[in-house]
Amino acid sequence: MSNNLTASLTFPEGHSLKSLDFPVGLFINNEYSPASGGETIEVRAPAFDKVIAHVPRGTAEDVDRAVEAAQKAYDTVWGERCPGHKRGKLLMQLADLFEQHVEQLASIEALDNGKAYNIAKAFDVSEAAACLRYYGGWADKEHGKVIEVDNSKMAITKHEPIGVIGQIIPWNFPLLMFAWKLGPALACGNCIVIKVAETTPLSAFYATQLIAKVFPPGVVNVVTGYGNEVGAAISGHMKILKVAFTGSTLVGRTIMQAAAKSNLKPVTLELGGKSPNIIFDDADMEQAVSWSAFGLFFNAGQCCCAGSRIFVQESIYDEFLEKLTAKVKSMKVGQPFAADSFVGPATSKLQFDRITAHIQSGKDEGAKVHVGGNRHGDEGYFIEPTIFTDVTPNMRIAQEEIFGPVLVVQKFKDESDVVAKANDTMYGLAAAIFSRDISRAMRIANSVHAGTVWLNCYNQLNSQVPFGGFKQSGIGRELGSYALHNYTAVKAIHINLSQPNPL
Numbered sequence: 001m002s003n004n005l006t007a008s009l010t011f012p013e014g015h016s017l018k019s020l021d022f023p024v025g026l027f028i029n030n031e032y033s034p035a036s037g038g039e040t041i042e043v044r045a046p047a048f049d050k051v052i053a054h055v056p057r058g059t060a061e062d063v064d065r066a067v068e069a070a071q072k073a074y075d076t077v078w079g080e081r082c083p084g085h086k087r088g089k090l091l092m093q094l095a096d097l098f099e100q101h102v103e104q105l106a107s108i109e110a111l112d113n114g115k116a117y118n119i120a121k122a123f124d125v126s127e128a129a130a131c132l133r134y135y136g137g138w139a140d141k142e143h144g145k146v147i148e149v150d151n152s153k154m155a156i157t158k159h160e161p162i163g164v165i166g167q168i169i170p171w172n173f174p175l176l177m178f179a180w181k182l183g184p185a186l187a188c189g190n191c192i193v194i195k196v197a198e199t200t201p202l203s204a205f206y207a208t209q210l211i212a213k214v215f216p217p218g219v220v221n222v223v224t225g226y227g228n229e230v231g232a233a234i235s236g237h238m239k240i241l242k243v244a245f246t247g248s249t250l251v252g253r254t255i256m257q258a259a260a261k262s263n264l265k266p267v268t269l270e271l272g273g274k275s276p277n278i279i280f281d282d283a284d285m286e287q288a289v290s291w292s293a294f295g296l297f298f299n300a301g302q303c304c305c306a307g308s309r310i311f312v313q314e315s316i317y318d319e320f321l322e323k324l325t326a327k328v329k330s331m332k333v334g335q336p337f338a339a340d341s342f343v344g345p346a347t348s349k350l351q352f353d354r355i356t357a358h359i360q361s362g363k364d365e366g367a368k369v370h371v372g373g374n375r376h377g378d379e380g381y382f383i384e385p386t387i388f389t390d391v392t393p394n395m396r397i398a399q400e401e402i403f404g405p406v407l408v409v410q411k412f413k414d415e416s417d418v419v420a421k422a423n424d425t426m427y428g429l430a431a432a433i434f435s436r437d438i439s440r441a442m443r444i445a446n447s448v449h450a451g452t453v454w455l456n457c458y459n460q461l462n463s464q465v466p467f468g469g470f471k472q473s474g475i476g477r478e479l480g481s482y483a484l485h486n487y488t489a490v491k492a493i494h495i496n497l498s499q500p501n502p503l
């Protein structure tokens with residue numbers, strides 16, 4: 001047990017930052033405090049398997065305290081009391097601060113999550129800033145309509161903030177998911193109680209210092225802790241009026257149940273996937289190979305939209321597989337602070353065990369390990385980039401989300417064959433199609449069950465473009481103007497101009 005509220009990180013020799021100290025207490029009312037139970041959770045660096053910090057193990061009581069702070073801010077300084085243009089300005093200030101602190105934030109992300117520092121800098125932090133800035137732009141543009149019913153009556157709609165919002169995020173893109181949640185909720189005038197993942201809480205804690213420079217106390221509150229404690233307290237809270245979650249389909253279901261059993265709060269869920277990546281025989285081969293490797297091995301396969309099932313048309317299967325194999329073997333698996341690393345470790349021991357269990361199931365069920373299939377090195381939670389072939393659709397590796405550097409490559413005959421195969425999962429998050437024939441690519445795009453379809457590319461996520469799943473991949477959309485609908489309550493006001501009283 002420890003009540004020390006500071007993280008003191010040291011970075012490997014040769015890195016531009018030597019060390020970093022910052023607060024890690026529960027962030028409530030722009031102040032830091034220990035958990036009410038006084039307990040902490042160990043945070044480990046997955047590339048080195050070392051304890052790097054301790055953060056508070058929050059409780060339901062701490063969530064109550066955070067909700068109270070958020071409600072007070074909502075009733076006094078935020079919501080409709082703070083005009084949209086001012087909320088937008090503050091979001092843009094936070095975006096600027098993220099950019100000014102890119103080195104610190106990316107270094108923390110690399111140590112805490114294990115992803116390559118260079119990628120964290122160029123992608124995670126810069127996209128997080130871009131997302132906050134994008135929603136800063138929306139803050140004074142989200143408004144209702146005038147509805148002219150007839151000459152005697154009109155109505156207006158107002159898009160009001162909802163109030164206190166609960167948010168729960170995972171560990172694969174810790175800072176980026178933080179920004180995806182904060183941006184639209186704050187732009188619309190809500191106050192937030194957010195739980196960051198217990199395995200990767202540090203970049204959000206660093207960011208709280210920046211939040212405290214910009215936002216009034218209570219507008220954003222960060223409570224760390226376990227899912228079945230803090231997460232459950234958020235999703236079942238009677239005064240939290242909406243909950244947004246990113247994570248597993250299993251937990252998404254639990255959150256919906258908790259919301260239904262408490263105050264029927266609306267729920268948005270961004271869940272798992274088993275996304276098909278379809279390569280037709282007329283595709284640009286080099287491009288298809290390169291995007292496909294990126295589509296799965298980016299972030300060590302720990303992406304909800306990872307292209308984990310590749311379907312290759314029979315006539316080009318051998319050539320594609322040979323080129324993909326060479327590409328995958330050329331990717332550097334390594335420490336996050338090495339300049340050329342691309343594939344990092346699994347983010348936790350638990351995730352490492354889950355991935356290796358999936359690899360074992362593939363072997364046991366008779367699939368062929370074409371590349372990899374083992375642990376990489378003996379320090380940290382690295383796994384060799386792995387390709388399975390000779391896979392049948394009923395195998396676990398073809399159906400279940402692995403969330404690691406494990407790819408399944410299968411053949412297909414023609415359009416109808418591949419559409420049936422692509423849609424044969426409970427998920428519907430993303431899909432990609434590689435073809436030079438735009439008519440064919442669009443036919444398939446219209447037929448796959450997926451919330452996002454990429455044509456001749458993969459893993460493109462932009463703040464302006466909505467993202468979310470069909471089927472058991474989720475409910476609602478994040479990003480773009482669509483995300484604003486999650487965070488506003490529409491009020492219709494009827495105005496009588498000359499309509500006579502009916503009695």
Ligand SMILES: NC(=O)C1=CN([C@@H]2O[C@H](COP(=O)(O)OP(=O)(O)OC[C@H]3O[C@@H](n4cnc5c(N)ncnc54)[C@H](O)[C@@H]3O)[C@@H](O)[C@H]2O)C=CC1
Pocket residue numbers: 168169170171172195196197198225226227228230231232235246247248249251252254255270271272303304354401402403
């Ligand atoms: N859609 C996505 O981006 C993600 C999907 N996943 C999928 O989930 C699998 C399991 O990973 P986990 O970390 O165990 O995911 P998870 O769904 O358990 O964790 C995500 C977040 O939910 C919280 N949580 C856990 N139990 C909860 C509960 N009962 N009530 C409220 N919140 C709760 C966690 O503390 C964390 O903050 C992965 O292998 C992957 O398939 C995981 C992370 C992100």
Ligand code: BAL
Pocket residue numbers: 172173246270302303304305306
């Ligand atoms: N959860 C959104 C981004 C991703 O996991 O790919």
